[in-house]
Amino acid sequence: MEDMKLIADHLVFQYDKSRSDARRALDDVSFVLHKGEFVGLIGHTGSGKSTLVQHLNALIRPDSGSIYYEGADIYEKDYDRKALRGKVGLVFQYPEYQLFEETVLSEVIYGPVNMGMDKKDAELAAYDAIRRVGLEEECIDQSPFDLSGGQKRRVAIASVLAMDPEILVLDEPTAGLDPAGRSELLEMIKELKEKEGITIVLVSHSMDDVAEAADRIIVMDKGRIIYDDVPVRVFEHINELEEMGLAAPQMSYLLRDLKKAGFPVNTDIITLKDAREEILKVLS
Ligand SMILES: Nc1ncnc2c1ncn2[C@@H]1O[C@H](COP(=O)(O)OP(=O)(O)O)[C@@H](O)[C@H]1O
Ligand SMILES: [Mg+2]
Structure with missing residues (x-):
């Protein structure tokens, strides 16, 4: 258990x-x-x-x-x-x-403060979370609304991660x-x-x-x-x-088609990386 x-x-x-x-x-x-x-x-x-x-x-x-x-x-x-x-x-x-907050930092601090963490610890947790999601330091004081779509997603993920x-x-x-x-x-x-x-x-x-x-x-x-x-x-x-x-992953279809065409490939492969290795192996 x-x-x-x-x-x-x-x-x-x-x-x-x-x-x-x-x-x-x-x-x-x-x-x-x-x-x-x-x-x-x-x-x-x-x-x-x-x-x-x-x-x-x-x-x-x-x-x-x-x-x-x-x-x-x-x-x-x-x-x-x-x-x-x-x-x-x-x-x-x-x-x-x-x-909804004015800066990325205050957006990410909101969760832990709301959970009862004191301001200083919440700020540390926020800095840490912002780093963990791969946002640049300089984003911290920017408005979340000025960021790209992918960066906004990262802010939202950071605000959850900050609650550990x-x-x-x-x-x-x-x-x-x-x-x-x-x-x-x-x-x-x-x-x-x-x-x-x-x-x-x-x-x-x-x-x-x-x-x-x-x-x-x-x-x-x-x-x-x-x-x-x-x-x-x-x-x-x-x-x-x-x-x-x-649907199944693209690689799954590709390998099944290759097998049908007579190539002895393993059709259990699902990622691009593994499929590349398998195809190169069969071709060489
Ligand atoms: N707030 C809501 N009020 C009424 N019906 C809802 C609401 N949210 C989702 N549904 C219905 O519940 C079912 C499941 O929806 P949802 O959980 O959103 O599915 P998914 O996230 O897989 O697209 C759907 O039939 C959807 O129309
Ligand atoms: Mg949904």
Whole structure:
């Protein structure tokens, strides 16, 4: 039990409770999140990803089922949900719309101060977080509104990191960024896991985004978890994924086509780097 961090136990949630026939946004969702994992949460638009992640830090209360963090039920009457929001940090989809302070520094300080940290410690935590997300020092006194799209995302991530979370949940962090911005941001998120051991939940509808980084992929469809496995095992279900409006990573398709054409390649490969090595090996 030592390494167990967060357990979602039979979560059911429906937005419109006045209609008994309305579709459930979450329909019996259970999983266990372990310390140090990098989980990709994948699903078509409307599959329930954002609804699920808002349960993880108790922003939404389920109609039934519960969540246990370090063994405690987060929906219990006396549970400290404010402290939980520091431990399970959630970066919303399009977080730049929620930036409101005059400078990057005051934006990032806001979270830890709100958690009860004194001003000086919060400032140190903010400087540290700004460095960890790879923002230049000179951004600190700038208005967040003057930054690029990718930099604004980093400010939003820093403001959550400044609260020193154990689990960092990012809802579609690469949405709307250009390809270079996407891969830089993904690289930074990967480093948070690899260098600092932060547990990551990365929400995306792009398999290519999560294939590069995730140790485990949870696939949602219509409020349910359909697959929860290591990436290669999930991508074996290409046909089912396509029926859900998803796809396997590009490399998966390429290697399958090469195999069909008679090249003896390993089709379990999913990242660009591994695919390059495999193709060079077969060609030489
Ligand atoms: N605030 C809301 N009010 C009513 N229905 C909502 C609300 N947010 C989401 N939904 C519905 O809940 C379902 C799941 O949505 P969501 O969790 O946003 O999915 P995803 O993040 O995977 O796109 C969808 O059918 C969506 O229309
Ligand atoms: Mg969403």
